[in-house]
Amino acid sequence: MALTLHGTVSDNTVALDRKTATPLIINGDMAIAQRGTSVTSVSTSGYKIIDRFTYVRNSDSVTTHEQSTDSPTNAVYSYKITVTTADSTVDGTQYDHLRHIVEGLNSAFLKWGTSDAKTITISFWVKSSVTGTYCLGLANDDFDRQYIKEYTINSANTWEKKTISITGDTTGTWKTDNDRGINIYWSLAIGSDLQGVEGWQSSSPAGRKMATSNQVNFVGTVSATFQLTLTQLEVGSFDSNSIPAFQFEDRGTSLARCQRYFEKITTSGGGDSFGAGVCFSATQGRVDIRYSTVKRANATITFGSAGDFLLQAGNKSQAPTSLSSAGSSLHGFFCHTANTGFTIGHGCVLLDNSTTDATIDASSEL
Numbered sequence: 001m002a003l004t005l006h007g008t009v010s011d012n013t014v015a016l017d018r019k020t021a022t023p024l025i026i027n028g029d030m031a032i033a034q035r036g037t038s039v040t041s042v043s044t045s046g047y048k049i050i051d052r053f054t055y056v057r058n059s060d061s062v063t064t065h066e067q068s069t070d071s072p073t074n075a076v077y078s079y080k081i082t083v084t085t086a087d088s089t090v091d092g093t094q095y096d097h098l099r100h101i102v103e104g105l106n107s108a109f110l111k112w113g114t115s116d117a118k119t120i121t122i123s124f125w126v127k128s129s130v131t132g133t134y135c136l137g138l139a140n141d142d143f144d145r146q147y148i149k150e151y152t153i154n155s156a157n158t159w160e161k162k163t164i165s166i167t168g169d170t171t172g173t174w175k176t177d178n179d180r181g182i183n184i185y186w187s188l189a190i191g192s193d194l195q196g197v198e199g200w201q202s203s204s205p206a207g208r209k210m211a212t213s214n215q216v217n218f219v220g221t222v223s224a225t226f227q228l229t230l231t232q233l234e235v236g237s238f239d240s241n242s243i244p245a246f247q248f249e250d251r252g253t254s255l256a257r258c259q260r261y262f263e264k265i266t267t268s269g270g271g272d273s274f275g276a277g278v279c280f281s282a283t284q285g286r287v288d289i290r291y292s293t294v295k296r297a298n299a300t301i302t303f304g305s306a307g308d309f310l311l312q313a314g315n316k317s318q319a320p321t322s323l324s325s326a327g328s329s330l331h332g333f334f335c336h337t338a339n340t341g342f343t344i345g346h347g348c349v350l351l352d353n354s355t356t357d358a359t360i361d362a363s364s365e366l
Helices: 104-110 251-259
Strands: 038-042 053-057 062-068 078-085 095-103 120-128 132-139 145-153 160-166 180-190 199-202 225-235 262-266 273-281 284-290 300-303 309-313 316-318 322-326 332-338 347-352 359-363
Touching: 095 104, 095 225, 104 180, 120 132, 120 145, 120 180, 132 160, 145 160, 180 225, 251 262, 273 332, 284 309, 284 347, 300 322, 300 332
Parallel strands: none
Antiparallel strands: 038 062, 053 095, 062 078, 078 225, 095 180, 120 160, 120 225, 132 145, 132 180, 145 199, 262 359, 273 284, 273 347, 284 332, 300 359, 309 316, 309 347, 322 332
């Protein structure tokens, strides 16, 4: 792969040519949102809207999440969090943060945990109604090696670019397989039991060094907003002037990379087909469904309402009473439908009911 310099680099290192290098942070421009563009009353952890960015929390706050079109110059979308129920006393082991996980297969070349560990730089655009000190954190899969760096949001409701260089960790165990390679998290609130200091540190018990004591309590204010976009990870040490421009991937490429971890298989409500199979018995159809992208690991399958589907064999069509999955692999799975009155051995297809968008979620998230 060709290498090229991008401006003045503080330690005379070079960056991968952005015309050919694949971004290590997937969907950093927040453009892909397979699960939907907004969700309200969030009081649990999990992937809510933007692909590859998960909300992890253990406070008493309640928030709304949306894919916002309010973004800095050159961007289109941002991940926006709004506090609807505040927690003014985040303490003990309580916390809130937004997290992106780099798969170990993608971060292995950084050689973290060895004497050859590479320096990286993380850059992002951020906007919040709550000014003050925030923390960027990194951790290995076990969360027993953690890094903290403070940054400041200087002006309320103003987009600001932050650039943070991080010396690679020469100790600890960092996954190099299809598990969690590097956890990157943007802290929003932190309890006293989880506070650490800036820099690399070991954490015992695991996960106890997420942010410094200076971290603001973002979730302590009703209607507070926090927005994030154009997140990127580059190899080498850069400042805000020398870091390569954010690399936008075309929509198809970005979607395919996100679908390695989560794929919403859906139709347009016009009698579209999910796949074909055979009537395994008079009461069960067995349909082979293939993924658009090879998955990171065998996926967990979740079906939408059974009434949104139809099993068709010959001139007989019937909504299944239930659906289940079997034989999940990296490439697809068998969908078993519960029906009545079909003929064993007849070919069949699984369709939507021609009026409703039927959905199947296949998740192999980290």
